[in-house]
Amino acid sequence: MRKFKENLSGRIFFILALSSISALALITVFIFIKGVPFIAEVGLFNFLFGSSWAPDHGEYGILPMIAGTFIVTFGAALIGIPIALCCAVFLAEIAPAWLRNLFRPAIQLLAGIPSVVYGFWGLVFIVPFIMNHFGGPGVGILAASIILGIMILPTVISISEVSILALPRQYKEGALALGLTHWQTIRSVILPSAKSGIVAAVILGIGRAVGETMAVIMIVGNAPAMPRSILDPVRTLTTNIGLEMNYASGLHEKALFATGIVLFIIIMILNASAQYFTRKRSF
Amino acid sequence: MRSKRLTILSAALIMLLSACGRENSASVIIAGSTSVHPYAELLAEEYYRLPHGMMVDVQGGGSSAGIMQVENGIADIGMSSRSLKENEQHLWQIEIAKDGLAIILHPSNSVDNLTKDQIRGIYAAEITNWSQVGGADKAIHIIAREDGSGTRSAFEELVMAGSRITPRAIIQSSNGAVRQLVSGNPSSIGFISLGMVDEGEKPVKAIAIEGAAATAENVANGSYGLFRSFLFVTKAEPEGSVKEFIDYVLSPDGQRHLLHEGLIGGAAG
Amino acid sequence: MRMKPQTSEKIAKTLIWTAALSVLVVLVAILVYILLKGLPHISWSFLTEIPRSMGREGGIASTIVGTLLVSFVAIIIAVPFGIGTAFYLAEYTRETMVTRFIRFSAESLAAIPSIVYGLFGLSFFVISLHIGLSILAGGLTLAFMILPTIIRTSEEAILAVPQSYRETSFSLGGTKWQTIRKSVLPSAIQGIANGIILSLGRCVAETAAVFLTAGMTLHMATSILAPTRTMAVHFYLLAMEGISMDNAYGTAALLIILVFIINVGANAFVNKAMAKGK
Numbered sequence: 001m002r003k004f005k006e007n008l009s010g011r012i013f014f015i016l017a018l019s020s021i022s023a024l025a026l027i028t029v030f031i032f033i034k035g036v037p038f039i040a041e042v043g044l045f046n047f048l049f050g051s052s053w054a055p056d057h058g059e060y061g062i063l064p065m066i067a068g069t070f071i072v073t074f075g076a077a078l079i080g081i082p083i084a085l086c087c088a089v090f091l092a093e094i095a096p097a098w099l100r101n102l103f104r105p106a107i108q109l110l111a112g113i114p115s116v117v118y119g120f121w122g123l124v125f126i127v128p129f130i131m132n133h134f135g136g137p138g139v140g141i142l143a144a145s146i147i148l149g150i151m152i153l154p155t156v157i158s159i160s161e162v163s164i165l166a167l168p169r170q171y172k173e174g175a176l177a178l179g180l181t182h183w184q185t186i187r188s189v190i191l192p193s194a195k196s197g198i199v200a201a202v203i204l205g206i207g208r209a210v211g212e213t214m215a216v217i218m219i220v221g222n223a224p225a226m227p228r229s230i231l232d233p234v235r236t237l238t239t240n241i242g243l244e245m246n247y248a249s250g251l252h253e254k255a256l257f258a259t260g261i262v263l264f265i266i267i268m269i270l271n272a273s274a275q276y277f278t279r280k281r282s283f
Numbered sequence: 284m285r286s287k288r289l290t291i292l293s294a295a296l297i298m299l300l301s302a303c304g305r306e307n308s309a310s311v312i313i314a315g316s317t318s319v320h321p322y323a324e325l326l327a328e329e330y331y332r333l334p335h336g337m338m339v340d341v342q343g344g345g346s347s348a349g350i351m352q353v354e355n356g357i358a359d360i361g362m363s364s365r366s367l368k369e370n371e372q373h374l375w376q377i378e379i380a381k382d383g384l385a386i387i388l389h390p391s392n393s394v395d396n397l398t399k400d401q402i403r404g405i406y407a408a409e410i411t412n413w414s415q416v417g418g419a420d421k422a423i424h425i426i427a428r429e430d431g432s433g434t435r436s437a438f439e440e441l442v443m444a445g446s447r448i449t450p451r452a453i454i455q456s457s458n459g460a461v462r463q464l465v466s467g468n469p470s471s472i473g474f475i476s477l478g479m480v481d482e483g484e485k486p487v488k489a490i491a492i493e494g495a496a497a498t499a500e501n502v503a504n505g506s507y508g509l510f511r512s513f514l515f516v517t518k519a520e521p522e523g524s525v526k527e528f529i530d531y532v533l534s535p536d537g538q539r540h541l542l543h544e545g546l547i548g549g550a551a552g
Numbered sequence: 553m554r555m556k557p558q559t560s561e562k563i564a565k566t567l568i569w570t571a572a573l574s575v576l577v578v579l580v581a582i583l584v585y586i587l588l589k590g591l592p593h594i595s596w597s598f599l600t601e602i603p604r605s606m607g608r609e610g611g612i613a614s615t616i617v618g619t620l621l622v623s624f625v626a627i628i629i630a631v632p633f634g635i636g637t638a639f640y641l642a643e644y645t646r647e648t649m650v651t652r653f654i655r656f657s658a659e660s661l662a663a664i665p666s667i668v669y670g671l672f673g674l675s676f677f678v679i680s681l682h683i684g685l686s687i688l689a690g691g692l693t694l695a696f697m698i699l700p701t702i703i704r705t706s707e708e709a710i711l712a713v714p715q716s717y718r719e720t721s722f723s724l725g726g727t728k729w730q731t732i733r734k735s736v737l738p739s740a741i742q743g744i745a746n747g748i749i750l751s752l753g754r755c756v757a758e759t760a761a762v763f764l765t766a767g768m769t770l771h772m773a774t775s776i777l778a779p780t781r782t783m784a785v786h787f788y789l790l791a792m793e794g795i796s797m798d799n800a801y802g803t804a805a806l807l808i809i810l811v812f813i814i815n816v817g818a819n820a821f822v823n824k825a826m827a828k829g830k
Contacts, residue, residue: 002727009729013644016636020699021654023633024661027672027696034675052450056430064450086571094568103572110579112811114757116788117804121582123791128467137424137468139453150578183561204663211665213760218792222429222454233453241667243456245674246764247347247431249354253675260668271660310771312685312779324606324770340769340779342685343789357684459793466794483794 028264035261038254047258053224053240055252062259064226068141068234069210071227072220075145076209080152081202087153088160088198093186111154119218122147127219136231139221145230147219148209156205163197164190196277203274207267213238237263310338311528315349315362316433317457318382318476319513322541323362329540330531337524343457346433350374353518359525361516364433364476365440375517379532381547383477383502384437384509385489387462389469394418396491399508402442405472408449413470426461426473427452434458437511438474462487477502477510478545499545513549583808590805593798599806603770607786608796612803614772618687618780619810621773622766623755625691626698631748634702638744641703642710643732655707662700669697670761678765685779690766697761698751705750709743710736742823749818753811759784783807 039047042060050061087107091100126146131138171193175185191198221233222243235243241256248256313323320343327339342349342358349361350371367376386402388394394417397405404410405423414420427448428435439448455461459482461473466485473487477497480489489497492509501507521529531537538548555563601611645651673693683689713736721731759782767779768789781789783803790800 002730006727006729009732010644013636013640016633017640020633020637020703023696023699024657026676027661027669028657030672030676031668054430054447054450057447083571083575086568087575090568090572094565095572103576106576106579108815109583109812110575112753112757112808112815113582114759114784114787114804114807114811116757116759116784116791117582117586117808120787120791120800120804121585124585125581131468137453137464137471139464153575181557181561183564184557187564207663211663211667213665213667214788217456218788223451224454225450233451235454238665238667241671242760243429243454244431245667245671246344247351249351256671257675260671263665263668267663267665268660271663272656275656275659310778312769321606328604338771340767340771342768342779344764344768355679356682357678455792457793459795463792463794484797485794 031257031260031264034254035257035259038251038258039261041251042255047255048262051226053235055244055248055255058251060251060255062237062240062262064224065235065237065240065259066262067226068220069236069238071141071230071234072144072148072216072236073206073209075141075230076148076152077202077206079145079149080205080209081156083149084153084156084201084205085160085198087157088164088201089186089191091157091161092164093182093190107154107157110150111158115151115212115215116218118147118151119215122215122219130231134231136229137221137233139219140233141220141227141230144216144220144234144236147215148212151212151215152205152208155208156201159201159204160194160198163194163201166197167193200274200277203270203277207270207274210263210266210270211238213242217242310340311360311524312340312342312358313349313360313362313515314342314344314352314358315516316346316364316513317343317459318346318364318434318479319362319379321482322380322478322513322544322546325540325544326532326537329537330528333531335527337528339528345429345431345456346436347431350516353516356518359517360521360529363514363516364511365436366512367514367516371516375520376514377529377533377549378512379515379529379549380513380538380541381502381510381549382513383497383499383507383547384434384441384511385475385477385480385497386492386509387465387473387475387480387487387489389465389467389471390486390488391469392418392488394490395488396494398493399442402472402492403444403446406443406448406452407446408451421470424468424471425449425452426464426471427454428458428461428474429454429456432456433511434474434476441509441511442474459483499547503547510547513546586801586804586808589797590801590803593802594806598799598802602772603786603799606795607770607790607799612783612786612799612806614770615781615783615786615803616806618766618773619756619782619784621687621776621780622690622694622762622782623752625687625776626694626755627748627752629691629695630699630702630751634699635706635744637703638706638710639732642707643728643736655704658700658703658707660700662704665760666697666758667760669693670764672696673761673765684777685765685767687766687773687776687778687780690762690780690782691776693761693765694755694758697758698754701751701754702747705747706740706744709740709747712743713739746819749814752818753814756782756814757784757807757811758782759788763788783810 049063051063052059052061122143126143127138130142171189172185175189216236217239222235222239223233224235227234237259241259245256324341327341346363346365352358353361401416413423458475458479461475462483465471465473466487495501495506502510515529598611600613602614604610641651677683677689677692717735718731721735762782763785768781769779773780787800787803790796
């Protein structure tokens with residue numbers, strides 16, 4: 001009986017694993033099967049570097065969307081990462097215990113807010129603010145960068161904090177014993193030692209920003225054109241799919257899958273880099 | 284603990300299994316134009332109240348989405364606010380109403396009247412400042428609909444006359460979303476279904492086109508030139524519950540509801 | 553210009569405190585705004601009536617049920633497969649190129665944008681498999697979306713169990729299955745449960761992968777092949793179209809409370825169950 005249970009359980013696990021892996025493979029294969037013929041037909045160069053996206057007229061250039069994703073993500077990183085690092089240091093080094101126990105769940109709460117709520121809040125507060133104080137229609141790169149910057153905070157903060165906390169205590173104690181101030185210790189010893197973990201956190205935060213769709217659709221303006229200022233409306237790779245997948249058919253639909261492939265590859269590269277940095281430890 | 288887990292699991296399984304079967308719901312699925320959506324929703328509610336009332340599920344998504352879903356068999360009826368394209372002509376269609384196309388501005392905008400050519404110029408990004416059409420010295424923020432929108436197609440057919448809408452236009456995915464954005468931006472311009480102008484919590488202004496005010500009467504008597512047909516589209520000649528609902532929509536009762544909401548009568552009258 | 557270390561210390565700490573406090577301020581701004589505007593609209597009728605007139609009137613009962621059903625389907629499919637895969641990878645295979653490749657793939661797929669899953673779900677489940685817009689299609693799409701995360705978090709939890717536990721079990725004559733059940737699983741269950749809770753939170757809040765696979769109808773779903781609207785989708789539509797700001801805030805407030813309950817409440821439940829088990 002025991003032998004039977006043993007064999008059965010082993011076999012069940014194997015079947016479950018095989019099915020899951022097949023499912024994951026299915027997604028990948030499906031996306032590539034639908035997307036690659038499109039790239040073959042339209043041409044990789046025309047696709048990636050064409051600056052006109054007008055499927056009704058047979059134009060499938062996603063350069064404006066690549067630019068949109070890149071600029072909006074860059075803006076989000078510029079806004080979110082410095083603040084996130086400060087918060088990580090705050091949690092790991094500076095906050096008193098009672099505040100730490102308040103702040104950490106607060107960050108978790110921030111992570112739990114649905115993206116549509118972020119987008120809506122951005123629409124109600126950030127967009128009018130930008131329109132009234134900076135000009136332009138309010139929806140656009142700046143609004144999306146601000147909201148995305150807030151949305152990536154939990155990811156970057158939690159992973160950075162873990163990296164800092166993982167450092168051996170001797171590092172900090174040694175530095176303080178040598179007479180360095182707290183801040184000098186943080187700046188010259190702790191942060192450099194936790195560097196790989198922090199870089200991994202940043203990369204994962206960027207991946208999160210690249211993949212966000214709903215919040216961005218609501219506040220980025222969705223104009224498929226190369227932007228001229230940070231107040232201009234723009235479209236990202238994800239919002240392009242979100243806006244058009246409902247009615248795209250034929251070549252148009254394949255173009256969206258091809259956009260999915262581009263996102264796939266971007267995320268793979270980001271993930272591989274993050275893994276590389278997580279594995280690299282300076283101690 | 285173990286037997287408890289088992290009972291919960293089996294209860295869930297039984298629930299799921301008994302829940303299978305589309306036959307239970309016996310509903311008609313309508314999808315498509317966001318312009319037609321509120322009216323279809325209203326008709327569905329009224330239809331459900333009738334003695335033989337059946338459930339009709341209404342979805343938005345845009346005219347092209349609805350047509351595609353009918354082709355794919357996901358939806359029974361597609362709603363369209365534009366005419367069918369050449370490669371869609373094999374589908375069955377019927378006009379259920381006519382609707383005006385309104386050009387909307389923020390109420391604080393001093394502009395009240397524009398010609399079709401001026402609107403075309405604005406949307407083609409040839410005219411970029413309100414002062415060029417008699418308004419204040421402010422940049423024009425153009426808002427348009429997504430490519431698959433019937434309203435956009437109708438607008439392109441009626442106003443753009445071959446010119447392309449600039450890719451710099453802000454895109455929103457439904458009439459309501461365009462209206463929302465215009466109601467909050469004093470320098471904006473947008474186009475929506477005439478019936479949607481007064482729906483919503485903040486006001487917008489529908490301007491006159493070449494002197495004719497944007498009202499249902501002016502659409503009916505022809506002086507307001509921007510209007511299009513609302514179509515119901517099916518894969519093949521409708522039958523059964525689908526036919527019954529379409530018959531209801533075309534009946535005097537159904538048409539009365541539509542007229543009451545500001546539309547103009549369809550093919551039936 | 554060299555600053556005195558004490559000055560740079562003060563400046564740095566001020567900046568850090570400012571950053572931390574501004575994050576708290578933003579969090580409060582978002583939560584308080586939504587809850588303040590939304591809680592007053594959550595009444596018994598709001599919770600039990602279905603939406604009427606495009607969502608202008610009535611409640612959100614059908615969307616609550618829709619959210620729960622879609623998430624339930626997703627979890628019930630993804631959890632057994634995810635945990636099973638994690639155990640297989642961690643316990644029944646050696647560390648090879650293949651397992652490392654699988655792990656990398658799971659990590660990458662966990663990071664793929666949800667809209668890509670939505671696109672896949674629409675094209676594969678809704679259209680190709682003719683399931684149509686339905687709870688089942690939405691649930692399957694979400695299941696695929698959370699599967700990599702469950703595999704990853706479960707495997708991490710399993711691998712974190714000290715090897716000594718297994719060795720002790722083997723030395724006492726236990727088989728692999730017994731070892732897993734009696735030594736590994738109890739220690740790993742907390743991490744596994746955390747991963748499931750995280751994924752459940754994702755399902756409830758998800759919009760992009762759901763709105764084109766589960767549909768947008770306002771009616772109460774009568775079977776898993778019927779379309780439905782989830783709370784997140786309902787909120788998105790209400791807010792974007794300005795149909796009813798009051799109901800939008802109410803939906804958002806309820807959504808936030810639900811996610812909060814899932815994260816906090818479920819964690820507490822797991823902790824209590826663990827304490828009891830030990």
